[in-house]
Amino acid sequence: MQITITRPDDWHLHLRDGAALAAVLPHSARQFARAIVMPNLRPPVTTVAAAGKYRERILAALPAGLNFEPLMTLYLTDNSPADEILRAAGSDFVKAVKLYPAGATTNSNAGVTDLAKCDAALGEMEKLGLPLLVHGEVADPAIDLFDRENVFIDTVMQPLLARHPALRVVFEHITTKDAAAFVAAAGANVAATITAHHLLYNRNALFVGGLRPHYYCLPVLKREVHRQALIAAATSASGKFFLGTDSAPHARGGKEAACACAGCYTAFAALELYAEAFAAAGALDRFEAFASFNGADFYGLPRNAGTLTLERRSWTMPDELAYADGDRLVPLRAGEAMQWKLIG
Numbered sequence: 001m002q003i004t005i006t007r008p009d010d011w012h013l014h015l016r017d018g019a020a021l022a023a024v025l026p027h028s029a030r031q032f033a034r035a036i037v038m039p040n041l042r043p044p045v046t047t048v049a050a051a052g053k054y055r056e057r058i059l060a061a062l063p064a065g066l067n068f069e070p071l072m073t074l075y076l077t078d079n080s081p082a083d084e085i086l087r088a089a090g091s092d093f094v095k096a097v098k099l100y101p102a103g104a105t106t107n108s109n110a111g112v113t114d115l116a117k118c119d120a121a122l123g124e125m126e127k128l129g130l131p132l133l134v135h136g137e138v139a140d141p142a143i144d145l146f147d148r149e150n151v152f153i154d155t156v157m158q159p160l161l162a163r164h165p166a167l168r169v170v171f172e173h174i175t176t177k178d179a180a181a182f183v184a185a186a187g188a189n190v191a192a193t194i195t196a197h198h199l200l201y202n203r204n205a206l207f208v209g210g211l212r213p214h215y216y217c218l219p220v221l222k223r224e225v226h227r228q229a230l231i232a233a234a235t236s237a238s239g240k241f242f243l244g245t246d247s248a249p250h251a252r253g254g255k256e257a258a259c260a261c262a263g264c265y266t267a268f269a270a271l272e273l274y275a276e277a278f279a280a281a282g283a284l285d286r287f288e289a290f291a292s293f294n295g296a297d298f299y300g301l302p303r304n305a306g307t308l309t310l311e312r313r314s315w316t317m318p319d320e321l322a323y324a325d326g327d328r329l330v331p332l333r334a335g336e337a338m339q340w341k342l343i344g
C-alpha cells in the first residue's frame with residue numbers, strides 16, 4: 001500500500017546551530033519543503049538581524065540538491081520592543097514570534113515572566129497579523145506537571161485573547177483534550193500544531209520496564225484519553241490542526257542522565273511516524289490536509305509544489321545517529337520497528 005501527498009511542511013522544529021545543525025538539517029530537508037525554526041538557541045534569537053544570520057547559517061548547512069526554506073521566528077522576551085515586531089513583519093523571512101514562559105522548557109530562561117510586559121509587542125503583532133507561537137504551559141512548580149497546559153489555558157491563553165482578540169495564535173504541540181477543544185472552539189485566528197509522538201504515545205511510554213528518557217519531552221506525554229482527543233483533532237475536517245514535529249535533538253549523554261533533557265528526536269523519520277498514527281486511526285485520507293495544507297493556509301503561504309510517497313513497509317529505526325562533535329543522537333523508536341517508509 002502507498003500514499004502520495006503534496007510535499008509537507010514542519011510548523012515547529014528545533015534545528016540547533018553549528019555542528020548539531022549540520023547533523024540534523026538533512027533529515028528534515030529530505031521530507032519537508034519548509035519549517036518554522038524555533039529561536040531557543042543560546043543566546044536566544046530575539047532580533048530580526050540575528051534571525052537573518054541564523055537563517056544564513058541554516059542555508060549554508062543545507063546539502064546540495066535539497067530544497068528547504070527555513071521560516072524564522074523571534075524569541076519573545078519581557079523587553080521585546082514593538083519596533084522589532086515592525087521590522088519582523090517587514091522582513092520576508094520572519095514568520096512568527098515565539099512565547100516561552102520563563103523556565104517552562106529547554107533554553108527558556110530568557111522567556112517571558114509576565115505577558116503584561118509584552119503588551120506593546122503583542123498589540124503590534126495583532127495589528128500586523130504576525131502569529132504568536134505559544135508554548136502553552138505555566139512554569140509554576142506548585143502546579144502539577146500534568147496540569148500545566150490546562151492551567152495555562154485558563155490563566156494565560158484566555159486573558160491574552162481577551163486583551164488581543166484578533167491576535168493570530170498557534171497553540172504549539174498541544175497534548176490534552178482540553179487544548180484541542182479550546183482551539184476547536186476559538187476563532188479562526190487560533191490554530192494548533194500536534195507532534196507525532198503525542199499522536200502515537202501516552203505517558204505509559206515513559207515507564208515501559210524502566211525509565212525511558214527518549215520519550216521525555218515538554219509538554220510531557222499525557223493519558224490515553226488525551227492522545228485519543230489529539231488523534232480526533234488531527235484527523236478531523238477542521239483546518240486548525242497541523243503538523244509540527246517539535247523534533248528536539250539532544251546528545252545521547254544529555255538524555256541518558258540523572259537529569260535528562262526534554263525533547264524527542266523525531267525528524268529522522270517524522271513523516272513515517274505521522275503516517276503510522278493516521279493509518280492506525282483509519283484516516284490516511286486526512287493526512288495530506290494535516291501535513292501539507294492546513295499550516296500553509298493558516299500562515300497565508302502557498303501550498304508546496306511536488307509530492308512525496310510513503311509505502312507500508314517494515315524497517316528498523318537505527319539505534320543511534322551521528323550528532324555534533326562525535327556525540328550520538330538517539331531517535332525516537334530507536335532499534336524498534338517502523339511501519340511506513342518514505343520512498344520518493
Ligand code: NCD
Nearest residue numbers: 014105106217218248262263
Ligand atoms: C525543546 C528543546 O529541546 O528545545 N524540548 C522539548 O521537550 N520539546 C523545547 C520545547 O519546545 O519545549
Ligand code: ZN
Nearest residue numbers: 012014038246
Ligand atoms: Zn519545541
